[in-house]
Amino acid sequence: MTARATLFASIRQSLGVTGDEPARCAAVADRLKQHPRGVIPARGQLPPQERVKLFAEMVEAAAGTAATLPSADDVPAAVAALLRRHNLPMQIRRGDDPRLAALPWGNERTLEVSAGASDGHQLVSVSHAFAGVAETGTLVMASGPDNPTTLNFLPDTHIVVVDAKDIAGDYETVWARVREIFGIEALPRAINMITGPSRSADIAQILILGAHGPRRLHVLIVGDAA
Amino acid sequence: MSIAHLTSPAFKENAKGALADAQLQSAMHGVETGVVDRRRATVAKLPEFEALRDSARDIKNHTLAHLDLYLEQFESRCIAAGGNVHYAVTADEARAKVLEICRKANAKLVTKGKSMIGEEIAINDFLEENGIAPVETDLGEYLVQIRHELPSHIIMPAVHLTQEQIEADFRRVHTHLPADRQLVEPQTLLTEARVILRDRFLAADVGITGANFLIAETGTSIIVTNEGNGDLTQTLPRVHIVLASIEKVVPTLEDVSQLLRVLARSATAQEMSVYTTFSTGPRRDGDPDGPNEYHVIILDNGRTAMLGGQLAEMLRCIRCGACMNHCPVYAAVGGHTYGWVYPGPMGAVLTPSIVGIENAGHLPNASTFCGRCEEVCPVRIPLPKLMRHWREREFERHLSPATVRTGLAAWGYLATRPRLYAVAMSLFVFALGLMGRLFGRFRWLPLAGSWTRHRDFPAPDVQTFQAQWKRRVRTR
Amino acid sequence: MNKETRVGLFVTCLVDLIRPAVGFAAVKLLEDAGCTVEVPVQTCCGQPAFNSGDRATTREIAEQVIAAFENYDYVVAPSGSCAGMLKTHYPELFAGDAAWAPRVETFCGKIHELVSFLVDVMKVSKVAAAFDGAVTYHDSCSGLRELGIKAQPRKLLASVQGLELKELYDSDVCCGFGGTFCVKYPDISNTIVSKKAEHIAASGAQTLLAGDLGCLMNMAGKLQRLGKKVSARHVAEVLAGMNEPAIGERSDARKSGHRFSVRRRETMT
Numbered sequence: 001m002t003a004r005a006t007l008f009a010s011i012r013q014s015l016g017v018t019g020d021e022p023a024r025c026a027a028v029a030d031r032l033k034q035h036p037r038g039v040i041p042a043r044g045q046l047p048p049q050e051r052v053k054l055f056a057e058m059v060e061a062a063a064g065t066a067a068t069l070p071s072a073d074d075v076p077a078a079v080a081a082l083l084r085r086h087n088l089p090m091q092i093r094r095g096d097d098p099r100l101a102a103l104p105w106g107n108e109r110t111l112e113v114s115a116g117a118s119d120g121h122q123l124v125s126v127s128h129a130f131a132g133v134a135e136t137g138t139l140v141m142a143s144g145p146d147n148p149t150t151l152n153f154l155p156d157t158h159i160v161v162v163d164a165k166d167i168a169g170d171y172e173t174v175w176a177r178v179r180e181i182f183g184i185e186a187l188p189r190a191i192n193m194i195t196g197p198s199r200s201a202d203i204a205q206i207l208i209l210g211a212h213g214p215r216r217l218h219v220l221i222v223g224d225a226a
Numbered sequence: 227m228s229i230a231h232l233t234s235p236a237f238k239e240n241a242k243g244a245l246a247d248a249q250l251q252s253a254m255h256g257v258e259t260g261v262v263d264r265r266r267a268t269v270a271k272l273p274e275f276e277a278l279r280d281s282a283r284d285i286k287n288h289t290l291a292h293l294d295l296y297l298e299q300f301e302s303r304c305i306a307a308g309g310n311v312h313y314a315v316t317a318d319e320a321r322a323k324v325l326e327i328c329r330k331a332n333a334k335l336v337t338k339g340k341s342m343i344g345e346e347i348a349i350n351d352f353l354e355e356n357g358i359a360p361v362e363t364d365l366g367e368y369l370v371q372i373r374h375e376l377p378s379h380i381i382m383p384a385v386h387l388t389q390e391q392i393e394a395d396f397r398r399v400h401t402h403l404p405a406d407r408q409l410v411e412p413q414t415l416l417t418e419a420r421v422i423l424r425d426r427f428l429a430a431d432v433g434i435t436g437a438n439f440l441i442a443e444t445g446t447s448i449i450v451t452n453e454g455n456g457d458l459t460q461t462l463p464r465v466h467i468v469l470a471s472i473e474k475v476v477p478t479l480e481d482v483s484q485l486l487r488v489l490a491r492s493a494t495a496q497e498m499s500v501y502t503t504f505s506t507g508p509r510r511d512g513d514p515d516g517p518n519e520y521h522v523i524i525l526d527n528g529r530t531a532m533l534g535g536q537l538a539e540m541l542r543c544i545r546c547g548a549c550m551n552h553c554p555v556y557a558a559v560g561g562h563t564y565g566w567v568y569p570g571p572m573g574a575v576l577t578p579s580i581v582g583i584e585n586a587g588h589l590p591n592a593s594t595f596c597g598r599c600e601e602v603c604p605v606r607i608p609l610p611k612l613m614r615h616w617r618e619r620e621f622e623r624h625l626s627p628a629t630v631r632t633g634l635a636a637w638g639y640l641a642t643r644p645r646l647y648a649v650a651m652s653l654f655v656f657a658l659g660l661m662g663r664l665f666g667r668f669r670w671l672p673l674a675g676s677w678t679r680h681r682d683f684p685a686p687d688v689q690t691f692q693a694q695w696k697r698r699v700r701t702r
Numbered sequence: 703m704n705k706e707t708r709v710g711l712f713v714t715c716l717v718d719l720i721r722p723a724v725g726f727a728a729v730k731l732l733e734d735a736g737c738t739v740e741v742p743v744q745t746c747c748g749q750p751a752f753n754s755g756d757r758a759t760t761r762e763i764a765e766q767v768i769a770a771f772e773n774y775d776y777v778v779a780p781s782g783s784c785a786g787m788l789k790t791h792y793p794e795l796f797a798g799d800a801a802w803a804p805r806v807e808t809f810c811g812k813i814h815e816l817v818s819f820l821v822d823v824m825k826v827s828k829v830a831a832a833f834d835g836a837v838t839y840h841d842s843c844s845g846l847r848e849l850g851i852k853a854q855p856r857k858l859l860a861s862v863q864g865l866e867l868k869e870l871y872d873s874d875v876c877c878g879f880g881g882t883f884c885v886k887y888p889d890i891s892n893t894i895v896s897k898k899a900e901h902i903a904a905s906g907a908q909t910l911l912a913g914d915l916g917c918l919m920n921m922a923g924k925l926q927r928l929g930k931k932v933s934a935r936h937v938a939e940v941l942a943g944m945n946e947p948a949i950g951e952r953s954d955a956r957k958s959g960h961r962f963s964v965r966r967r968e969t970m971t
Contacts, residue, residue, distance in 0.1 A: 003313040007526050010315070011294045011472070014533035019294050028295040028477075031288070032443050035478040038285070039277045041487070058497070095514070117514035120428050136498040148514040149461050153454050171486075175479040185306065187444055189509055189516045190461070193502040198454040201494075202366035202382060204389040205256050206412045211365055212420060212427070213454025213501065238887070245889055554876045558893040592887050594880025594894075595753065597847040614753060621755030630886070634751060638759035641715075641745040642766060648743070655719055667926060667950035676885040680892035681923030684720060684950035691713050691722035695741050 037172045044135035044169030048225030051134045055167045056221060058137025062196030063209060064217040068164070072222045073104055075161055079126060080108040082218055088157065093122040097146035100128050100161065117148035118155055125151035125214075126159045131174045132167040132221075136195055139219065140174050142182075143190035152192050158214040160194075165226040229581050230348035231376055234565030237588035244559040249388050257385055258557035264495035265548065265602070272491065281484045283606045286542035289475055290533060296442040296475045297524070303445025307507030309520040317347040320525050324349055324434065324467060327521055328358055331465045333431035339449060339456030340364035341436030342380055342545060343469040343525055345567040346580065349434070360434075361426045363455035365419055372399045378561030378569065381493050381547035386560045389415075423455070433459035433517070437470035438545070439485065440522070443478040446506045447522060450489065450499045457503055466505070466517040471525045473541040485544055488604035492546040528580040536615050540575045542605040549599035549609060555592055564589055571599035575612040583619055587626075590616035651690055659688035707824075709737040710774035712767075712788065712813075714781045715746040716915040717936075721949065724915060727942035728780045728816050734942075735824040742770040747784045752791060753881055761795045765802075768792070772809045776823070780816040780938050781914050782845020783881075789813035790848050815845055816938055817913055821854040828861030831943030838870040838907035839937070840898070840921065842914035846874055855913060855937050862940060871901045879920040895924045903930045909948070910934040922949040 001009070012019050046054060056066040069078055083090055091112040094100045105113045118125060127147045131140040139160050143149045152158060168174050171193075182188065198213030209215050233240060244250055269275050289296055301311045314320035320343075328336060336353060338344060338360055350360045350371070362371040366383035370376065372395055377383030384392070393409045396418060409415055435456050437447040447468045449456040460466040476482045490499045509516030532538055550556045550570025561569035566586070568576050574589040590613035599609045620626050640647040662668060662685020670678045677683055687694070709732050713725045725741075732739045748763035767788065771777045779785040789810050796802040820826040837859070845851040852874075859867050878884060878894030898921055902910050910925070910932050912918050922934035933948035 003315050003319055006315050007313045007472070007524070007530065008294055008297070010526065010530035011297070011533060014530050014535065015291065015294070016534060017294070024292055024295060027288075028292050028299070031477050031481075032299065035443065035480045037480050038281045038484040039274050039487075041272060041274045041278075043272070062497070062500070120424065138498055138502075143513065143516065144510070145512050145514050149457070150515045153457050153461065171483045172480055175483070178479070184444055185303070187307070187446065187504075187506045189505065189507060189513055190457075191504040192457070193498070193504075194500065195496075195498040195502075196500050198452070198500060200365045200416060200453050202364075202369065202384050203392055203412045203415055204253070204387070205260060205382070205385070206389075208413055208416045210420070211416065211453035211455065212363065212423060212458055241887070241890055245893055554878065554894045555887075555890055558890050592883070592890065594843070594876050594878060594883045594891075596843040596876035596880070598843075598874075598876070601847055614755065617753065617755035618757060619755070626754070630754065630882075634754050634756060634759070637746075638751050638756065638763070641748070641751075642759070642762045644743045644745050644766070647745045651719055664952070666947060666952035667923070669927075674885075676888040677923070679888055680927065681895065681920065682926040682950055683923060684919055686720045687722050689722070691718040691725040692741065692743070694722050695725070 040170050040172060041135055044133065046134065046169060051169055052164050052167050052221060052225045055132050055134040055137055058134065059196070059219050060137070062137050063199070064137065064196045064219055066219040066221060068221045070223070072099065072161070075103050075220055075222065076105045076108045076111065078220055079159055080111050082159065083124060086157070086216070088124055091122070092124045092126050092159070093118055093151060093155065094126040095145060095147040095151060097128040100126060118150040120154045122155045124157045124159065125155040126161065127151050129160050129162040129166070131177060132162045133171055133174060134167055135170050139194045141192040141194060142188040143192070144188050149190050149192065152194060153213045156210070156214055157216040157218065159218045159220065161220045161222055164221050164223050167221070167225070229566070229585070230351060232566050232581060232585060234577060234581070234586040234589060237563060237565060237592060240563040240565055241559045244563045249391060250386055250560050253386050253388050254557050254560055257551060261495065261551045265492065265551070268491050268495040268497065275488070275491070278484060278488050279604050279606055282488050282604055283542060285476065285481045285484055286605055289477055290473065290538060290541050293472065293475065293533065296477055297472065299442040300440050300445055300475055303443065304507065304522060305445070307445050309445060309507040309522060312521060312523045314523055315526045317525075317527055320347045320469065320523055320527075321349060321352045323523050325352070325356055327465060327467055328353070328432050331432055331519070333358055333465070335426065335430045336360045336432045336434055337426055337430040337459045337463065338362050338367070339433070339435035339451065339459040340367050340383070341434065341469050342567060343436055343471055344434060345376060346527065347525070349469070361423070361430070363423050363427065363459055364451070365416070365453060365455070368419060368423065369395065376562065376567060379547060379550060380545055380568065386562065427458040427462050430459070430463040432465040432467060433463040434467045434469060435460050437468050437474050437522075438489070439476045439482050440470055440474045441479060441482055441504070442475055444506055446504045448482065448502065448504055450486070450502050452494070452500045454501050457501055460505060461516055464517060465519040466508070466521065468522040469525065470522060471527065472529050489544055489546055492548040492602065492604040532579055537575065537579055537612060539607050540572070540579065540612055542607055543572055543576070544605060546604055548602040548604065552598040552602050554594065554596060554598075571609045571613070575609060575616070578616050583616055584625060587620055648690070648692065652693060655686045655690055656688050659686045662686065707737045708775045709739050710771045710777045711739050711741045712744065712747070712771065712777050712779035712784060713741060714779055714784045714915065716919070717780060720919065721915055721936070723944060723946040724780050724936040724938055727936065727938040727944050728778070730942040731816065731820060731829070731938060732778065734830070735820055735826050737824070740774070744770060747787045749783065749787045750882060752787065757795065764792050764795050768805060768809045772805060774812065776814055776819065777809070777812045778814050778816050778819045780936065782815045782842050782849055782851055783914050783916060785813055785815040786844035786848035815849055815851055815913065817858060817941070818849060818851045818854045821857055826858065829858055829941045829943070831941055832863040833865040833940050835864075835909060836866040836868050836907040837909040837911050837940070838868050838902060838905040839873060840870060840877060840910060840912040840917060841874045842912050842917045843876050845913050851913065858941050859911070859937070865940070868905050868907045870905050877917045877921050879916045881916065884920060895920055899924045899928055899930060902932055908932060911937040911940060913937050918949055926950050
């Protein structure tokens with residue numbers, strides 16, 4: 001018998017089933033189809049503007065920083081200002097996300113913008129989030145040419161643009177959108193839920209930022225809430 | 227079957243060393259105070275926490291009752307997304323499969339995200355024996371790897387180390403760096419590790435991670451980290467291998483969200499861990515990064531035998547570590563005393579299931595049944611009850627020490643014969659009561675050496691309560 | 703009071719053998735609350751056998767206990783650990799046994815730990831006792847986690863005239879007794895109880911109270927070995943206004959029948 005056959009036989013023997021029982025199969029099919037939501041904390045269930053405010057507060061509580069911008073056109077200036085504030089070279093790497101590509105980067109003449117994945121040599125990356133979750137200040141990133149995964153992890157400073165209208169109260173709202181936009185059978189290779197910058201407390205339980213991922217996470221919340 | 231690194235039978239000796247280890251005691255003090263308080267504060271901020279614990283428990287119970295069907299669903303979705311699913315009944319089979327994949331990839335260097343299954347099958351030793359270099363990338367795992375130790379906690383692998391010990395290890399191992407460099411600041415230690423491991427991340431041929439969860443609905447594996455090391459491990463190399471045991475499966479995205487809400491809060495007192503990553507298959511056409519191959523190895527190693535039986539509830543465990551954080555025994559002796567991969571209350575129940583109760587008999591016995599573990603378990607596992615189950619199995623198999631059995635048999639004999647008991651106990655307290663009259667307590671008692679070694683024993687009255695009561699009732 | 707409340711006192715083996723004063727304190731508190739108290743012949747709740755994996759012996763003891771106590775209105779024990787055993791674990795011993803199930807269910811419904819019985823069932827809100835000085839209180843694990851006992855002892859202690867309660871740091875952390883644990887793993891137990899002793903000494907109280915004699919013997923024994931000047935008593939003793947020598951302290955010669963001190967407030971409402 002193959003390992004697979006042995007393992008499944010063993011499971012079925014312990015449970016006292018054959019695997020063909022209609023009631024069991026129906027229960028599983030039903031749960032997969034309905035994907036019930038369970039307990040949703042009240043915390044994120046707020047009207048749009050309060051939701052965005054909570055999101056920004058939770059980002060900061062997780063040691064990230066957040067700023068709100070009236071329009072996407074303000075992003076390049078905000079990025080440049082951040083780099084100057086931290087004495088960083090005026091260079092950023094972004095993905096091919098059309099929302100980022102369409103921004104007026106030319107307004108910042110000294111800012112070098114390159115596009116693509118990170119090979120570990122970039123200090124600052126800019127991504128566009130798929131969504132935000134106010135409940136815990138979490139960004140939801142979808143992998144792909146638009147927003148390469150390596151931009152989330154290799155650079156020292158990660159700047160993430162999120163549209164205010166994409167900030168949900170809870171994770172479940174985001175999953176509904178994921179189902180709608182990607183379809184459950186065509187998910188991106190990686191969905192990263194990111195809450196604050198990288199950290200470790202493995203050295204005598206002292207909390208330090210920048211373990212392997214970015215030391216600094218800056219979130220730019222753009223536009224009006226939904 | 228020989229199990230690598232197993233010293234559980236030497237629990238008492240291990241404990242003796244641990245109790246005398248001043249550095250360990252100092253390190254553990256931070257665990258029993260800080261972590262407990264932080265979790266309490268975080269949980270207080272979420273009114274729905276208790277309801278979420280019920281929800282999490284129910285989801286796991288439902289999944290376990292239908293595990294075969296959900297595993298099949300996971301497999302078909304994972305394959306449809308371009309992934310490979312392998313099964314391993316034993317640790318040997320899992321190791322062999324990992325090696326096979328690494329060989330096919332011509333791997334020389336393997337980076338590893340933290341994986342308790344990896345520890346369980348001792349994959350690092352096996353890869354090294356076969357000429358492949360594994361590098362732990364979770365900082366805590368790296369710290370124990372360079373010490374050739376097992377992790378002492380399932381979330382904080384190096385919680386048993388002081389900062390001084392870590393500095394000494396870095397000086398011992400990182401010999402390419404100037405010997406006179408300053409390493410006093412924790413930040414400097416972290417930066418040193420970050421630079422070294424960054425180099426490994428970029429050079430690795432294969433990345434091996436665990437999986438906190440597998441989602442049946444989508445064929446997805448999830449890793450939860452604070453460092454980002456798991457992500458660099460699974461994204462940069464050509465090949466990603468996921469090591470997961472059968473009970474990691476969860477039905478849907480919504481179901482896993484219920485579990486995630488109780489996981490970080492229970493493990494590290496965070497609202498959410500920094501990186502929760504959902505991986506579904508290898509890189510897609512057009513993806514600028516990601517592995518070319520994605521493999522999931524699903525391991526049994528004793529778990530199917532637990533399904534449907536008295537230990538089934540242990541399979542709900544989501545590896546948060548809250549139980550050991552709240553355990554007075556764990557705080558006293560640290561994780562290495564337990565002698566294998568899984569310490570503390572969850573280790574006391576799970577280890578005998580995997581390695582056999584005859585090899586881990588002390589673990590479920592070294593508990594006061596205070597119940598704090600069950601009180602904080604996010605999926606409401608009745609850990610003391612399960613430990614008692616193991617004690618029953620040991621009793622049936624006559625594995626407990628002869629002195630204990632004899633003592634208990636004598637006690638049981640008397641306790642089921644009230645009149646004989648009354649006579650025996652009257653003699654006992656009379657003697658002890660008389661002897662104890664002078665000081666009111668004993669600094670030493672024959673047959674009670676274990677007690678009086680460390681504390682005094684109070685002198686009883688010369689008559690039992692029942693005897694005094696009988697007299698009082700008669701004279702009323 | 704129309705109907706007599708008949709209580710069978712489950713005195714517990716430790717109280718029976720080591721500190722009968724606790725049993726008499728329990729009787730006094732129960733009688734003051736309007737109960738009639740009887741003490742049927744008894745040995746043990748069976749917990750040592752249960753926690754050692756010997757279900758057969760535990761079951762035998764349980765059948766005895768149930769038979770002796772099932773006809774009372776309530777069964778009250780001055781111990782969260784024993785009451786927890788009787789109430790929450792006895793059903794496990796008889797699971798699936800149709801003959802015993804109804805008897806066990808009825809029996810378990812009558813089980814109470816002493817202080818929670820007084821407060822929650824008999825609705826006692828104050829006691830007539832007085833006590834001079836500061837006490838600290840250890841929450842024994844079984845009582846706390848199996849039976850939810852936390853507020854009740856504090857409520858009654860607050861009514862004791864002259865008594866000041868100083869909360870104990872980590873009052874809800876195990877003292878390291880754990881029944882057979884303290885003799886099976888004495889060194890680990892010692893580490894745990896040593897930490898507890900330091901917290902007790904640091905509390906500023908001169909007296910340690912708890913609702914379980916096993917815990918108290920463990921903590922008192924350690925405090926004495928360390929030379930700490932903290933006495934230990936069962937909470938029932940203080941609530942009943944008793945003035946026995948504290949646990950492990952020398953008993954002066956006493957006249958028979960004068961067990962109770964004259965420490966009472968003028969009136970008890």
